Amino acid sequence: MFKMRGSTYAIWLALGLAASAHAGDTEHARWQREAQAVTITRDDWGIAHVHGKTDADAVFGMAYAQAEDDFNRVETNYLNALGRLAEAEGESALWRDLRMKLFIDPAQLQHDYAQSPDWLKQLMNAWADGLNDYLATHPNVHPRVITHFEPWMALSFSEGSIGGDIERVSLAQLQAFYDGGGPALASVDTPASWAEPSGSNGIAIAPKLTTGGHALLLINPHTSFYFRSELQMSSEQGLDAYGAVTWGQFFIYQGFNQHIGWMHTSTTADNVDQFAETIVHQDGKLFYRYGSALRPVTTRQLSVAYRRADGSMATRSFTVYATHHGPIVRAQNGKWIAEALMNTPLQALQQSWLRTKASDYASYMKVAELKANSSNNTLFADDKGEIAYLHPQFMPRRDDRFDYTKPVDGSDPATDWHGLMPLDELPHVLNPPNGWVMNTNDWPYSAAGAYSPKRADFPRYMDTVGENPRGVHATLLLSKQQGFTLASLITLAFDSYLPEFARQLPILFHDYDALPASDPLKQQLAGQIALLRSWDFRWGIASMPTSLAVFWGDILWDKMDKADNAEGLSVYDRMAETAGAKVRLQALLEASDRLQQDFGSWGTPWGEVNRYQRLTGDIVQPFNDARPSIPVPFTSSRWGSLASFGAHRWPGTKRYYGTSGNSFVAAVEFGPRVHARAITAGGESGHADSPHFNDEAERYTTGNLRQVYFWPDELQGHVERVYHPGG
Secondary structure (H helix, E strand, O other), X not given: OOOOOHHHHHHHHHHHHHHHHHHHHHHHHHHHHHHHOEEEEEEOOOOEEEEXXXXXXXXXXXXXXXXXXXXXXXXXXXXXXXXXXXXXXXXXXXXXXHHHHHHOOHHHHHHHHHHOOHHHHHHHHHHHHHHHHHHHHOOOOOOOOOOOOOHHHHHHXXXXXXXXXXXXXXXXXXXXXXXXXXXXXXXXXXXXXXXXXXXXXXXXXXXXXXXXXXXXXXXEEEEEOOOEEEEEEEEOOOOEEEEEEXXXXXXOOEEEEOOEEEEEEEOOOOOOEEEEEOEEXXXXXXXXEEOOEEEEOEEEEEEEEEEOOOOOEEEEEEEEEEEOOEEEEEEEOOEEEEEEOOOOHHHHHHHHHHHHHOOOHHHHHHHHOOOOOOOEEEEEEEOOOOEEXXXXXOOEOOOOOOOOOOOEXXXXXXXXXXXEOOHHHOOEEEOOOOOEEEEOOOOHHHOOHHHOOOHHHOOHHHOOOOOOHHHHHHHHXXXXXXXXXXXXXXXXXXXXXXXXXXXXXXXXXXXXXXXXXXXXXXXXXXXXXXXXHOOOOEOOOOOHHHHHHHXXXXXXXXXXXXXXXXXXXXXXXXXXXXXXXXXHHHHHHHHHHHHHHHHOOOOOOHHHHEEEOOOOOOOOOOOOOOOOOEEOOOOOXXXXXXXXXXXXXXXXXXXXXXXXXEOEEEEEEEOOOEEEEEEEOOOOOOOOOOOOOOOOXXXXXXXXXXXXXXXXXXXXXOEEEEEOOOO
């Protein structure tokens, strides 16, 4: 082994430190040059309008601006994406990290970065530089784990969806498989009714149905609150996009540019599959059966670091397994289950960026040929007047004989994926005669009313859920309206009708009417039934029937969620068809008792119950009935409300407080100059001491969207600050 004398080692060390310091100086100098090429203009809502000489400069600036607004959320998204969350949050996040590491390999991402086209490398470099410059100029900010961002890290988080494909892998089942019989981590058993349906609404209106003769687009993602930043990014290379950015990413995820707009809704298509592998032990090795042959199971070692309760670090190592179908994520009925999903980060990042610079439907579809969008449907509109509905472009071709909603036999080669489907073989709608397209996270077969794709023309794996109450609601409104304006589209987005209660409550009334006069429930529920009979099925702050109906619906929902479902019915069908009169009526009595207990009367206005509250910048919000809050008129989207507010009781509260639903809402008109109105839940800043922490809350709860300052002349008179990053 080579050895150094002490003096020689000292000289070598000094030279090394000097070289390191010089490298650091060079890095800081580069950041300063990049910062001078960027201008950030904060408007009077605190929203950043970032302009750079090049696209890369704009990326540098928008990464810096996001870090200013909420570095914690930026870092946390990458801790999760890189499988490093347990390094900050401890052993409770260990299985989440292992799940990520099964699919995300830093070495592969670094290889992908090296193979990236130069233009994309420049963007990734600028993204990392913007975040690192922020940390260098804000020494009072202390990252939990990531003290220096590397360009390749951007590839770990490339699509922008809430609840990506990887999250379909059960953590409990993953732990059961890889933990060797160890104790399961503690989990909280929450009622099913507390989980707000994830997803979004998207609507595009053709010029023929608008008073101005311009296409309109509604952008209404339903996510956890504060999940995205709202900003504008532009450059002298033709970039000029506005909208919602998932914290830490460098592309507008849902938004618009001068010519087009795009809205993503979580898809119900089945393009994530599980394969049941037959495992054979032979000569001390593991194989899996594939056709008439045995193939070796791929094994590798993974280490997951985590923070102990005392703050020290520890590591757990795992031997993990995979077949050609994907990583093994659980066991079932003696088989090992492999998970197959889209894992093409390089293509996904390219598609996510390039679509923000598309100028019309044709150029948008050219980008879509990358086929790296797996979790989203898309609603599209442009200034040429074209509108469209698109299905996810990542769609494996499969043998439709098999039910891919359940694990298929991995030993049968016929179950394999056979490449990706061409885009023209997917459900899609372009410029339908009815003049509108929409999606509410349901099937594509009602996307354009009578002009929708036909279910019989496509494999069954194009959809897994059918229609939902929001889809029924949107179709009802769109089918009878003409003369749309930006204002009337916003009004439609906040229409108060709840179609699922219009379906369910008449059944409850029939149950009540059928009770004999001697039944105690006849008297106990007389007032409640009378109140509900008088209701028009519309939510409102002062509406007492809304409170009673929601409490009743939530209780009945939870009962049906726990009931046997051998028929394979939806929860809605079980509530209406198989619950039975006794269960439905008893749920109303329980709802009345809960309202009486918590609020003093079962006739309580909805606004007294349903509240918006933001007390801290914490990712997991605390709630307190004694602290200020704002009434919210709309309900969970579960009942068909297009405007979504997912709320429930919390430890120590009686009131419902929302944490998800309407998060960013925008309505866009594509005239000679694009024009838009928008709102973000709470405010742009994640800092509780910022004036922009909660300055949009009142507007948010009333659907009073503010003007978007897209053009420079619109921004005039609304400027709060202009500066370079670091200034």
